Amino acid sequence: MSARAARLLCTNFNWRVINRMSEMFDIDLWLQWFAQLDRTFVFLLTLPFVVAVVGLWAAFRDRDRE
Numbered sequence: 001m002s003a004r005a006a007r008l009l010c011t012n013f014n015w016r017v018i019n020r021m022s023e024m025f026d027i028d029l030w031l032q033w034f035a036q037l038d039r040t041f042v043f044l045l046t047l048p049f050v051v052a053v054v055g056l057w058a059a060f061r062d063r064d065r066e
Contacts, residue, residue: 023029034042
């Protein structure tokens with residue numbers, strides 16, 4: 001592989017990575033994605049985390065009473 005081809009391949013790869021990284025931090029794209037999600041899916045996705053937080057809070061509260 002010639003040096004020019006290697007440089008072109010590396011430059012192409014870097015531009016693709018930079019574009020994807022900028023998409024990751026774009027708030028508008030995240031809001032659009034979140035608006036397209038099904039509400040029941042979001043509920044079922046967050047439910048285990050809510051249950052875990054409430055359980056940890058209850059355990060911490062019980063530990064303080066003893």
